[in-house]
Amino acid sequence: MYRGEYRRKCVDAATAVKQIKSGDWVDYGHFLCSPVTLDDALANRAGELEGVNVRGVGYAGLPKVAVADPSGRSFNYNSFHFSGGERYLHDRGGCSYIPVLYHEANRVYDEGDMTADVFMAQAAPMDESGFFNLGIANSFQYSQIRNASTVILEVNKKMPVCYGGYGEAVHISEVDYVVQGANPGLVSLPRTESSDVDRAIARHVVDRIEDGSCLQLGIGSLPNAIGRMIADSELKDLGVHTEMLVDAYVDMYRAGRISNREKANNPGKMVYTFALGSEKLYEFIHRNPACASYPVGYVNDLHRIAANDRVVSINNAVEVDLYGQVCSESSGFRHISGTGGQFDFAYGSYHSRGGKAFICLASTKTDRTGTVTSRIRPFVDHGTIVTLPRAAVQYVVTEYGVASLKGKSTWQRAEALIGIAHPEFREGLMQEAEKMNIWRGKRRSGAGVALSLAG
Structure with a gap:
């Protein structure tokens, strides 16, 4: 039933990120739902764009947009909660922190204190009912989706499908573009031995x-x-x-x-x-x-x-x-x-x-x-x-x-x-x-x- 709409919305990553303009606010998915293929495609526009503000949450590794533009002229990278990579960037002036009480994060979007021009995240493949499961991070991603002008999803076949109460999935009708990702395996945190x-x-x-x-x-x-x-x-x-x-x-x-x-x-x-x-x-x-x-x-x-x-x-x-x-x-x-x-x-x-x-x-x-x-x-x-x-x-x-x-x-x-x-x-x-x-x-x-x- 939804396959036709899905096919119409499928584009390559370079085409998807063409929707981003200078001065836009771009929200990334959270933790291991952070975009990978889309981040790489957006980073390729360094020097072409100016003043694009990116917000992430615990990006796994180093976001390419920050690495590609250490001057911050094209991309200004920010995070609600630092990963090791974001901490590394902050130490070098490449990442700013956004203070928030976590329980208030949905509200700051739902009540209009924050909005985004574009939201980009990894998600599990669409199911027969037209839903993309948001995988391991419900967090406040759906509030960002509802308050973004453009929604782009990067499909990862290796993303776990996580059952939930609500906010764990987004319907194809709410998505503007779909990109087939590189299907990277989820980052597995190293085992830390207890002392x-x-x-x-x-x-x-x-x-x-x-x-x-x-x-x-x-x-x-x-x-x-x-x-x-x-x-x-x-x-x-x-x-x-x-x-x-x-x-x-x-x-x-x-x-x-x-x-x-x-x-x-x-x-x-x-x-x-x-x-x-x-x-x-x-x-x-x-x-x-x-x-x-x-x-x-x-x-x-x-x-x-x-x-x-x-x-x-x-x-x-x-x-x-x-x-x-x-x-x-x-x-x-x-x-x-x-x-x-x-x-x-x-x-x-x-x-x-x-x-x-x-x-x-x-x-x-x-x-x-x-x-x-x-x-x-x-x-x-x-x-x-x-x-x-x-x-x-x-x-x-x-x-x-x-x-x-x-x-x-x-x-x-x-x-x-x-x-x-x-x-x-x-x-x-x-x-x-x-x-x-x-x-x-x-x-x-x-x-x-x-x-x-x-x-």
């Missing part, structure tokens, strides 16, 4: 998870450690309501820990808004009715998160200062990732009945010169962005313990956080806390603080 520090942090967190809890995990070696620990535990009837679906959920599901039976919202379903991991994950979500993809405005809605009981939110941070401010997106003026949904889930999980919000980080970091510094800082460095204000933070976890901050005064927060800092840095942190007028305890040895506060 002893990761496992120590994971134990502190997993010990505080109850049967029937509803989980939200971030990405990296720590969530993998937590997932493996839960898979090997006796926990049961866990639920999933998370912005990001990662490999750890597959391990927990296959171990029988996840049933989704006790969720208030979408019982029986693992709810997420985008997936990023290994081939194991992509095979798991393909046409799997146990998984449900929704727009981020649904998944990260503060009240919807809180509606589930015992929500456990587990996220990483770059550093935490003695006031309890959490910095998760930049280190000084160097932007690293983005706000993402950390605020959404920290707030929503705390307001869940029995909910817990954990911010996890190793107590130290080692730079390229081998210098070791504390990630529990006296105060935020110049230029560093605060992702979570101190009043929104519940638990901070390092390998040395858990600091509970809700309801604590500034001196109590300082004591609790110093108690989970690396022992070698506790004395120096106490000295700084005294200068900051947030220290009320007697000067004690680092070991004494650890025993009295974190034990």
Whole structure:
């Protein structure tokens, strides 16, 4: 029924990107739905176009438009959330960050705060009903599609078809041009081995998870450690309501820990808004009715998160200062990732009945010169962005313990956080806390603080 319309709209990539004019705003698909063939074709117009503004979300690799035009005369590249490639570009002046609370991203398009002249993304092949599944990233792509003047889809036969509640597909009638892509395999994130520090942090967190809890995990070696620990535990009837679906959920599901039976919202379903991991994950979500993809405005809605009981939110941070401010997106003026949904889930999980919000980080970091510094800082460095204000933070976890901050005064927060800092840095942190007028305890040895506060 729709094949004729499909054939009429099929063009090559060079023809499709001819629709883009100087000064246009062009939105790219998110994460692994970012255009590849179309990006390459648009990059070939460097020098011909001027002032085209491109917006991406976690582009996998390096967007060709930014590489082809490092001067920024033809293409000005921006991102809502940095990938490693976008971070690399930012360090060289080739990418700007767009601040957003992830749960508000659909709204900024739906209410007209942002629009695009052209939207381009990878999608799965059209089905018999005329729909292209948007694959691993529901996110806020459909809001961008509805508010774009021109929609161009790049078909990738290897894109998983991800079932969802809504916003997971676009109909041929809403698409202006279809391009047959090169069908690249989805980027598989390298397996990150968990360290002893990761496992120590994971134990502190997993010990505080109850049967029937509803989980939200971030990405990296720590969530993998937590997932493996839960898979090997006796926990049961866990639920999933998370912005990001990662490999750890597959391990927990296959171990029988996840049933989704006790969720208030979408019982029986693992709810997420985008997936990023290994081939194991992509095979798991393909046409799997146990998984449900929704727009981020649904998944990260503060009240919807809180509606589930015992929500456990587990996220990483770059550093935490003695006031309890959490910095998760930049280190000084160097932007690293983005706000993402950390605020959404920290707030929503705390307001869940029995909910817990954990911010996890190793107590130290080692730079390229081998210098070791504390990630529990006296105060935020110049230029560093605060992702979570101190009043929104519940638990901070390092390998040395858990600091509970809700309801604590500034001196109590300082004591609790110093108690989970690396022992070698506790004395120096106490000295700084005294200068900051947030220290009320007697000067004690680092070991004494650890025993009295974190034990």
